[in-house]
Each structure stands twice: as C-alpha cells, then as structure tokens.
Amino acid sequence: MAFIESFITPEEDALNEEFLEKGYVIKDVDCPDVLYAMRHMILEVACELLEVDLPDDETDFLNLIHEMVDISELNGFRLAIYNKVNEQTWFRPTYFRLGRNLTEKLVGNELAMQNQVNLSIQMPNDNSSLIGIHSDAFSGETPFQIVQWVPLVDAYDTKSMFLLPPENNRRIFPQIRQIVEDGNMDLLFEEVKDQVVWLTVPYGKVLIFSPNLLHGNVVNQEKRTRWSLNCRFTGLFTPYTSCEKSLGGFYLPITTRIVSRVGMNYQTPKGFDE
Ligand SMILES: [Fe+2]
Structure with a gap:
C-alpha cells in the first residue's frame, strides 16, 4: 500500500x-438540466x-431581447425578473448547485452565500447599465x-466581462490611488485596458473568479x-x-456543518471556563 504524501489531491492542486x-x-456546470430549468423559468x-407566448427558440429570444424591450425600460424589466426569481425559495440552493463542486474545492465546504442572486442584462450599445472597473473589496x-x-x-468579447490577471493587479494596485x-475610475481602465482578459463563457459553463481582481464591463458592442x-x-x-456586508445580512450561512453547530452551542460549565 502506498502512503499519501499530500492533504490535497492532484486534481485539487491543479485547480x-x-x-x-x-x-x-x-x-x-455540475448539472446542465438544472441550468436549463432555471433559464426556462426566467424566460417564463x-x-x-x-405578455408574449413562450418562444420556440429560447436562446434566440434571450439574445434578441433588445428587439422587444427598449433600453429605457430595461432596468424596470430586469428588476421585475430579479425580484420574482429571488422570491422563490429554491432559487439560491439551485444556483449553488450549478457550481457546487468547484466552489467547495476553491472555498471550502462550510459556506456563506450572498442573500440574492444578481441578474445582469447587457443589451448591444447600452451604456446605461455598465459596471465600470472595480474590485468588490x-x-x-x-x-x-x-x-x-x-x-x-x-458570453464573449464585449458581450462578456473583463478581468485583470493577478500578476497585472499586483503591479497596478500600488499605483491606483x-x-x-480625482475618483475617476475610467482613468484606471484606460491604464490597464490592453492587459485585461475578456472571458469567453459559453452557455452551459460556470465562471468562478476572484472579485478582488479588477473587473467590470464596457458597452456591449456585439x-x-x-x-x-x-x-x-x-x-x-x-x-x-x-x-454592512457581513454575515447574517449580505451573506447568509448555507452549509453549516453539524459539528460547528454543536461547537457554537457548547457552554462551558461554571468553574471550567478559565
Ligand atoms: Fe464586481
């Protein structure tokens, strides 16, 4: 029998x-059928x-929504869908399931999750709903x-989002201030725009990234x-x-393990607590 030399498996190490x-x-994604069901529900x-019938081609419908919804109505339309889907008790657990295997390997198996799942709709040539370069931290x-x-x-090219690779972040962070x-983050984007990576994420895939890295989007030119x-x-x-962004508000516990609960409820008897 061979002994195990590492606590991390070769697969985890590569990831x-x-x-x-x-x-x-x-x-x-871990389960394509679940992603399809979520997308179908959003489409409904x-x-x-x-007030239109369900389309035959769901992908085309979503891709071409700008032919049906005016940019001036986009935010109201997006918020109405966001509110409706986040009302569903199954929405967050189901969303978690899409990338659970990766998230557990990268973050851990005792997790807290943001209290809502965000929805983004980026129409061609729309400059009203941009998220400029920033780090979430x-x-x-x-x-x-x-x-x-x-x-x-x-999602591809300007229809997707950009991320500044870690090495470039390390170089630019000391200079950001x-x-x-004058607080104009556009100047920062100008500085790094040739170094950012545009992430190609086809439907059926999940992207997991560190939002400590500078990221954002620009006008969708596709x-x-x-x-x-x-x-x-x-x-x-x-x-x-x-x-403001702490546990119990912005983040909610989702996979608390039983031993953690036991530990949190443990009370040391008097006389043994020093
Ligand atoms: Fe962000």
Whole structure:
C-alpha cells in the first residue's frame, strides 16, 4: 500500500494552481438540466411581463431581447425578473448547485452565500447599465470570497466581462490611488485596458473568479444581448470586513456543518471556563 504524501489531491492542486495563476476558472456546470430549468423559468417570467407566448427558440429570444424591450425600460424589466426569481425559495440552493463542486474545492465546504442572486442584462450599445472597473473589496466586501457567474446565453468579447490577471493587479494596485486621484475610475481602465482578459463563457459553463481582481464591463458592442447571473460565496468562518456586508445580512450561512453547530452551542460549565 502506498502512503499519501499530500492533504490535497492532484486534481485539487491543479485547480488551485489554475485559479491562482489566472484568477478564475471556467468549467462545465455540475448539472446542465438544472441550468436549463432555471433559464426556462426566467424566460417564463420575462414572457409574462412582456405578455408574449413562450418562444420556440429560447436562446434566440434571450439574445434578441433588445428587439422587444427598449433600453429605457430595461432596468424596470430586469428588476421585475430579479425580484420574482429571488422570491422563490429554491432559487439560491439551485444556483449553488450549478457550481457546487468547484466552489467547495476553491472555498471550502462550510459556506456563506450572498442573500440574492444578481441578474445582469447587457443589451448591444447600452451604456446605461455598465459596471465600470472595480474590485468588490473596495466596497467593503470580504476579500475571502469568489463570484459564481453563469451566463444564460454565450458570453464573449464585449458581450462578456473583463478581468485583470493577478500578476497585472499586483503591479497596478500600488499605483491606483495616484491614477484615480480625482475618483475617476475610467482613468484606471484606460491604464490597464490592453492587459485585461475578456472571458469567453459559453452557455452551459460556470465562471468562478476572484472579485478582488479588477473587473467590470464596457458597452456591449456585439449584436446580441448578454443575460447572466452572479452571486458571491465565502467561507463561513472567514473574516468579514464591514458591518454592512457581513454575515447574517449580505451573506447568509448555507452549509453549516453539524459539528460547528454543536461547537457554537457548547457552554462551558461554571468553574471550567478559565
Ligand atoms: Fe464586481
């Protein structure tokens, strides 16, 4: 019998290396049928709002939604779908299931999850719903988290999102304050736009990335609309860096293990607590 020399399996080690080097991984979702069912449900809500019949080609319908919804109505339309789907008790557990194997390997098996799953709809030539370059940690989110990002249609080039690789982040971080002295983050994007990676994420894949790295999007210059979902996961017992974005509010425990619960409820008898 061979002894085991490492606590980490070769498969986990390879995944860790890939994440560390690139800042992200893109893999197949754990269960394509579940993704399809989620997308179908979102589509049903959208059709109900628009008072149209369900389409034969769901991919085309989503890709070409800009032919049916005006940019001026987009945010209201998106929020109506977001609210409706997040009302469903199954929505977050089902979303978690799409990337559970990866998330557990990268983050841990005792997790907290953001309290809502975000929905993004990026129409061609729409500059009203952009998320400019930023790091999530700049707004008080824990740096111990990942984002699970799942497109409902193929995402590529400007229809997708960009990420600045870890090595480039390490170079630019000490200079950020100087570059955006007047608070204009666009200057930062100008500085790094030739170094960012545009993530190609076909439908059926899940992207997991570190939102500590600079990322964002620009005006979608492709001919089709991007629909994507995203949500944050962090280890249950990792530090939380702001009151606003802390455990119990922004993040909720989802896979607390029984021994942790036992430990949290343990009370030392008087006389043994010193
Ligand atoms: Fe972000």
